[in-house]
Amino acid sequence: MKGTAKSDLFRELPAVDELLHAPEVARLAAETGTAAVTDAARAVLARLRQEIASGLLDGPALQIALRGLRGAIEEQLRQALRYSLRPVINATGVILHTNLGRAPLAEAALAHVRETAGYYSNLEFEIEAGVRGKRDVHVERLFQRLLADGETRAEFSAGHRPAGQPGAPPPQHAKSGRAGDPGAVPTRTQVSTIVVNNNAAAVLLALNTLAEGGEVIVSRGELVEIGGSFRIPDVMAKSGAILREVGTTNRTRIADYEKAIHERTRLLLRVHRSNFEITGFTEHASGAELVELARKRGLPLMEDLGSGALVDLESLGVSGEPSVLDSLRAGVDIVTYSGDKLLGGPQAGLISGRADLVGRMRANSLFRALRVDKLTYAALEATLLAYIKRDHDAIPVLKMMRLTRDKIGTRAEALAGQVQSTKMKAEVSDGESVIGGGAAPSAVLPTRLVALSCEGLSADELAAHLRASDPPIIARVEEGRVLLDLRTVLREQDEMIAVALDRIAR
Numbered sequence: 020m021k022g023t024a025k026s027d028l029f030r031e032l033p034a035v036d037e038l039l040h041a042p043e044v045a046r047l048a049a050e051t052g053t054a055a056v057t058d059a060a061r062a063v064l065a066r067l068r069q070e071i072a073s074g075l076l077d078g079p080a081l082q083i084a085l086r087g088l089r090g091a092i093e094e095q096l097r098q099a100l101r102y103s104l105r106p107v108i109n110a111t112g113v114i115l116h117t118n119l120g121r122a123p124l125a126e127a128a129l130a131h132v133r134e135t136a137g138y139y140s141n142l143e144f145e146i147e148a149g150v151r152g153k154r155d156v157h158v159e160r161l162f163q164r165l166l167a168d169g170e171t172r173a174e175f176s177a178g179h180r181p182a183g184q185p186g187a188p189p190p191q192h193a194k195s196g197r198a199g200d201p202g203a204v205p206t207r208t209q210v211s212t213i214v215v216n217n218n219a220a221a222v223l224l225a226l227n228t229l230a231e232g233g234e235v236i237v238s239r240g241e242l243v244e245i246g247g248s249f250r251i252p253d254v255m256a257k258s259g260a261i262l263r264e265v266g267t268t269n270r271t272r273i274a275d276y277e278k279a280i281h282e283r284t285r286l287l288l289r290v291h292r293s294n295f296e297i298t299g300f301t302e303h304a305s306g307a308e309l310v311e312l313a314r315k316r317g318l319p320l321m322e323d324l325g326s327g328a329l330v331d332l333e334s335l336g337v338s339g340e341p342s343v344l345d346s347l348r349a350g351v352d353i354v355t356y357s358g359d360k361l362l363g364g365p366q367a368g369l370i371s372g373r374a375d376l377v378g379r380m381r382a383n384s385l386f387r388a389l390r391v392d393k394l395t396y397a398a399l400e401a402t403l404l405a406y407i408k409r410d411h412d413a414i415p416v417l418k419m420m421r422l423t424r425d426k427i428g429t430r431a432e433a434l435a436g437q438v439q440s441t442k443m444k445a446e447v448s449d450g451e452s453v454i455g456g457g458a459a460p461s462a463v464l465p466t467r468l469v470a471l472s473c474e475g476l477s478a479d480e481l482a483a484h485l486r487a488s489d490p491p492i493i494a495r496v497e498e499g500r501v502l503l504d505l506r507t508v509l510r511e512q513d514e515m516i517a518v519a520l521d522r523i524a525r
């Protein structure tokens with residue numbers, strides 16, 4: 020009996036052709052194109068068939084569904100023509116969330132990307148001379164100022180400052196600052212920087228250039244894997260360099276490095292333990308010891324910093340995250356770091372250090388394969404200019420890091436206060452934000468959290484409802500509670516969250 024009823028229901032469904040000729044659907048096809056509307060109509064009919072087969076739709080329910088066909092096709096079209104890559108609201112409190120795209124860009128970076136993308140540019144053209152130029156020049160001058168200028172301190176600005184003067188002349192350095200003088204600041208002519216696609220590419224290019232066919236000495240305590248399958252031993256193998264492991268997981272002394280050096284050694288490598296810590300019975304060679312050893316044996320020392328801050332984070336209570344300038348000042352020859360971690364710019368890999376070594380990397384044909392496009396240069400140039408102007412709050416991730424617990428608390432209270440429904444409860448409590456992105460693994464920033472619960476919904480269900488909002492809201496679920504950390508929520512998004520909560524509660 021039931022089977023017959025189902026086959027009757029199937030017969031009620033219109034054919035795709037028939038549907039496309041119905042006036043209101045035909046109008047839709049005229050607006051958006053027949054192909055897209057046909058696909059959408061097919062998808063909607065397939066769903067109805069599925070619902071009939073599974074017994075979800077009976078006769079009366081099917082009649083209702085058929086009356087809403089046009090709306091269903093429109094909705095299907097909207098979904099199909101929507102971008103797959105969409106903005107989301109990051110309420111996790113993880114500032115550099117790799118899955119959520121790491122650093123949001125500064126306004127100036129967006130504007131500069133826009134103008135560079137929409138027009139021709141002097142990407143590789145010297146305007147005055149009218150001859151072919153190099154794409155590196157656009158950021159090289161800024162990196163030179165930020166990394167080699169003895170006057171530029173890496174501290175945070177006290178707050179907003181008026182635009183500085185990026186063109187101001189550099190102070191003169193009395194001496195060259197290298198060669199047996201580990202504590203000296205390299206002068207501006209000596210530090211060079213090139214840009215590649217990401218830090219993984221930077222490490223690959225640096226290792227290939229400096230050590231192909233030779234050995235690279237690394238501590239066993241630093242053979243790290245960074246999220247997204249970046250493993251030092253694998254990158255090493257691809258670069259054509261041979262990994263020479265020394266020491267143990269928890270203890271590596273400078274003597275271990277020294278003993279491993281022989282005629283095939285090309286490089287000493289130090290890798291920042293970005294996403295984990297080794298505690299307890301530990302020992303590792305200090306930066307100064309490594310610099311001294313490298314100098315003594317005439318080997319370059321490279322450091323994969325990973326995050327690579329351009330400002331000192333100590334003032335925020337974040338320790339153990341050396342800045343790029345710190346490393347170069349300490350005498351490290353080559354530093355590799357990401358553009359979209361603590362620097363707060365676009366995805367990129369930066370290689371800064373001794374001009375002769377960087378020059379060899381620039382001449383490597385691999386560099387051509389790993390180079391970045393004009394949009395990356397535009398975003399990077401604008402981000403670096405914000406550093407030069409000491410306008411750190413213009414860089415979203417730096418601003419987020421500097422938000423105080425009290426400021427976040429005020430916003431959290433305001434949001435919680437907007438939850439009016441009796442079904443939903445919002446409480447504000449103390450918590451911690453993390454930097455993420457493989458930076459300062461143990462560093463946390465004090466914050467205030469909005470803890471949510473909703474009658475009739477589990478924490479996971481409530482989190483799923485938040486993700487189904489438009490834009491999707493990504494929250495933390497901890498110990499059966501849904502937590503929102505407004506540190507990583509842009510100010511103008513607070514209201515969107517309030518609206519979404521109101522909708523979910525109803």
Ligand SMILES: *Cc1c(COP(=O)(O)O)cnc(C)c1O
Nearest residue numbers: 217218219245293324325357457
């Ligand atoms: C993040 C990280 C990388 C990878 O950088 P990407 O820019 O994601 O390619 C490599 N090394 C270290 C130490 C890192 O922290």
